[in-house]
Amino acid sequence: MSAPPVPGRRPRRRTTAAFATAGLVIAATALAGLVPGAASASSHREAPLIAADPPVDNTDTYAFVSPDKSDTVTLVANWYPFQEPNGGPNFYPWATHAHYDINVDSDGNGKPDLTFRWQFHTQDLRDNTTFLYNNGVVNNLDDKTLLFRQTYDLTELRGGKTVKTLIKGGSVAPSDTGPAGMPHYGRLRDQAISDLPDGGGKAFAGQAADSFFLDLRVFDLLYGANLSEAGQDTLKGYNVNTLAIQVPKDYLALDEDAKANPVIGVWSDTEKQSTILSPGKKLSVGPYVQVSRLGNPLVNEVVTAAGMKDGFNGSVPASDGSNTALVNRVLKPEVPALIQAIYGIKAPATPRNDLLEIFATGIAKDALGGKAPIQVDLNSQLLNKGVDPAKFVPAEELRLNMAVPVAGKPSRLGVLGGDVQGFPNGRRLADDVLDIELQALEGAVQPDGSAKIVKALAAGDGVDSSPKPFGAHFPYVALPYDQGVNTQ
Numbered sequence: 001m002s003a004p005p006v007p008g009r010r011p012r013r014r015t016t017a018a019f020a021t022a023g024l025v026i027a028a029t030a031l032a033g034l035v036p037g038a039a040s041a042s043s044h045r046e047a048p049l050i051a052a053d054p055p056v057d058n059t060d061t062y063a064f065v066s067p068d069k070s071d072t073v074t075l076v077a078n079w080y081p082f083q084e085p086n087g088g089p090n091f092y093p094w095a096t097h098a099h100y101d102i103n104v105d106s107d108g109n110g111k112p113d114l115t116f117r118w119q120f121h122t123q124d125l126r127d128n129t130t131f132l133y134n135n136g137v138v139n140n141l142d143d144k145t146l147l148f149r150q151t152y153d154l155t156e157l158r159g160g161k162t163v164k165t166l167i168k169g170g171s172v173a174p175s176d177t178g179p180a181g182m183p184h185y186g187r188l189r190d191q192a193i194s195d196l197p198d199g200g201g202k203a204f205a206g207q208a209a210d211s212f213f214l215d216l217r218v219f220d221l222l223y224g225a226n227l228s229e230a231g232q233d234t235l236k237g238y239n240v241n242t243l244a245i246q247v248p249k250d251y252l253a254l255d256e257d258a259k260a261n262p263v264i265g266v267w268s269d270t271e272k273q274s275t276i277l278s279p280g281k282k283l284s285v286g287p288y289v290q291v292s293r294l295g296n297p298l299v300n301e302v303v304t305a306a307g308m309k310d311g312f313n314g315s316v317p318a319s320d321g322s323n324t325a326l327v328n329r330v331l332k333p334e335v336p337a338l339i340q341a342i343y344g345i346k347a348p349a350t351p352r353n354d355l356l357e358i359f360a361t362g363i364a365k366d367a368l369g370g371k372a373p374i375q376v377d378l379n380s381q382l383l384n385k386g387v388d389p390a391k392f393v394p395a396e397e398l399r400l401n402m403a404v405p406v407a408g409k410p411s412r413l414g415v416l417g418g419d420v421q422g423f424p425n426g427r428r429l430a431d432d433v434l435d436i437e438l439q440a441l442e443g444a445v446q447p448d449g450s451a452k453i454v455k456a457l458a459a460g461d462g463v464d465s466s467p468k469p470f471g472a473h474f475p476y477v478a479l480p481y482d483q484g485v486n487t488q
Contacts, residue, residue, distance in 0.1 A: 055080050055095040056270040058294035059240055060212050061102075063266040063400045063426040066246055068473055070406050072201060074246045075102050075116070076429070076477065077268035077294070078211065083175070083239035086484045089131045091175035092207065094120040094150055094241060097284030098272040102245065105265035106254035107388070108381030110318030110395035114252065115157040116245055118205060120172070123149045133175070138182050141171050141191045148174065152205050154194075154245075166203070170194045173206025176239070176480040185479055193474065201247035208242040208477035209468045210235045212297070214434045215461040222342050223461070231462030237485035243268075244475035249402045254386045258402050261384035263362065265397030266426075267295035267317060290314050295397045296359055296424070297433045317395035320360070336441060345456055348443040358424050358440060360394035363449070376449035378415070379425045400426030412464055416444060416451040429470045429477065435460035 062076040079100065083092045094100070099119055103112035125147045126132070136145035154167040173192035176185050192206045216234035217223050223230040249258035271288040292313050315323065336347030354373045361367040362380025379401040381387050407421040412432040414422025416439055423431040424440075439445075442454040468478035 053272075053291065054082075055093070055241075056098050056100075056272050056292055057081060058268050058270060058292040059210070060297060061266060061268045061294045061398055061427070062211070062429060063264070063398055064428045065249075065400075065402060065404070065406055065421065065426075066474065067406050067476075069246070072246050072248050073252055073264075073400070073402055074244060074474060074476065075104075075266060076211075076242060076244045076475065077102050078208070078240040078242050079270070080241040081210070081238070083207070083210075083241075083480075084485050085176065085178070085237070085239060085481045088177060089133055091133055091148075091177065092239070092241060093122060093148070093175075094118075094152070094172065094205070095272060096120050096122050097275060098270055099288055100243060101269050101271070102243065103267050103269065104252050105267075105317065105395070105397055106252065106261060106263075106381065106384070107386070108265070108384070108392040108395075110265075110316065110320065110393045110397075112160070113158065113254070115160070116166075116203075117155045117157060118152045118243055119155075120150050120152045120205075121169075123151075125149075133177050134181050137180070138174070138177075139184055139187065141173075141188055146174060150174070154203055166196050166200070167194050170203065170205065173204070175207050176482045178482050182482070185482065189475075189479065196245075196247070200251065201245065202474050203246075204242070204244040204475040206242060207239050207480045208475075209466075209480050210238045210240045211429045211466060211470070211477055213432075213463050213466045215463050222338065225342050227459060227462070230459070233463045233467055236467045237481050237483070239480040242475065242477050244477065246474050253402070254381075254384050257386070261386045262403035263379055263381045263383050263399060263401050265295075265317070265362075265381060265395065265399050267293060267397050269293045290316075297427070298437060317397055318393060320396050321394045339442070339457075343456060345442060345454065354443070354445055355440065356394070358445070359396060361392075362399040363424075373447060374445060374449055375447055378420065378449070398427055399424070413439075413451075415449070416440070416453070418451075430465065432460070432464055435464070 057079060059078040059081045064074055066072045066074045080092050099117050102116045104114040105111060106113045133148050134146050138146045150172040151169045152172060153165060154170060155165050156163045171192045173189050176182050189206060193202055193204050195202055212235055213233050215230050215232050217229040220229055250256045252264050254261035269290050270292040271290050273284040273288055274286045276283050276285055339345050340347045357363055357367050357372050357374050363374050363376055363378035364380035364382050365372055365375050365377055366382055367380055377383055379399040382392060404421045404425060407419045411417030411419035411422060412430060414431050414436055415425060416436055422428055423433050423436055427433060438457055438460055439453055442457060444451050444453055446452055470476050470478055
């Protein structure tokens with residue numbers, strides 16, 4: 001891959017052995033993302049507790065320079081997996097006792113410098129009169145036929161403190177109940193896009209088709225031990241709840257200067273209150289506690305043992321480097337050994353410092369004390385002029401270099417396909433992260449940043465694109481499916 005625009009070379013830094021060792025934890029965590037279709041897709045129902053609470057379950061996070069407005073960045077995060085379009089009469093509301101967050105780390109310390117926080121409110125007009133979500137055709141969000149409505153407040157937090165309210169009472173696009181009741185869902189989506197103050201961008205909350213695409217037939221000896229069982233998109237037909245925000249690059253950058261500090265780290269999380277049942281109602285009580293977390297795709301599924309998954313969901317990126325419980329599962333990763341046993345493809349030697357660089361520090365020549373295995377400057381916060389190297393920590397984040405221009409001919413394989421705007425430099429909706437990560441796991445990334453594709457696994461899972469087209473404009477995600485999964 002060719003080197004992207006970065007704000008000048010910085011002198012090599014002294015990095016302690018402890019830094020590198022701690023970073024190995026994240027490299028191992030990243031291995032979870034390199035298994036084809038491991039668990040239930042990216043982060044769908046990946047841990048015991050969150051599997052029982054789908055409205056607050058993060059599924060995927062995306063970060064990319066807006067293709068039609070290249071002076072801005074779009075951040076997208078999804079929740080509430082496996083929404084079957086026929087799932088009425090209550091369908092799929094956002095939880096009202098939760099904080100839905102998209103976080104940005106611009107200085108590389110694993111802590112959010114900026115958080116966009118959505119909190120939802122419900123108006124249920126059905127009472128004792130009907131079970132219907134809508135009792136007639138809904139052409140507009142303010143139609144009286146829409147009986148279940150939600151709104152949101154969007155606030156901006158800097159340094160963990162609320163700075164200002166960006167949107168008060170924003171409209172949520174409802175669950176799509178079907179073509180008869182909501183024949184023009186695209187119109188409802190357009191009405192749910194809100195402008196941020198002072199020309200600061202746009203925000204959206206509503207339902208969308210699940211953007212992730214993959215085959216989950218991994219559990220039968222990794223696609224039948226010969227890839228004969230690959231090729232069916234398991235998530236086709238299912239919807240998710242989506243949050244999206246589009247803001248100028250400077251808004252996200254360290255010191256609000258994207259030219260000097262173009263690299264950011266992104267992850268989403270959910271915090272919720274405890275709930276108790278009283279006669280006829282459910283009450284939310286107590287402090288907000290983080291219950292879900294999502295940066296890079298496919299992280300908390302395979303590497304962490306079952307007893308560790310809930311803890312990972314409750315942790316923060318700043319603590320990743322000191323998570324000793326993961327270390328023992330990193331030094332001898334299981335997945336390459338499984339691929340070797342089943343397919344006869346030799347597992348790369350450990351420790352995997354290339355994965356450490358890709359997932360824990362971002363890709364930069366100066367990573368790991370100037371001994372980075374991938375000698376390319378791409379997407380580490382160490383490339384930001386304003387970053388203090390002494391405060392930089394390895395952390396599992398989705399890192400984006402906002403200075404990389406929009407690709408004229410995007411490759412689904414992102415960086416491995418010679419397209420440095422794609423994953424793992426951020427994540428676009430059409431990036432085939434499953435195939436990318438499988439190849440990275442098997443050692444496809446070379447020291448000069450080029451790719452040596454493992455031909456035996458070049459076909460990946462056989463699912464190369466989303467069955468529903470993505471949009472050309474914000475919020476870009478595809479409109480929700482409105483037919484039953486078993487009819488697709």
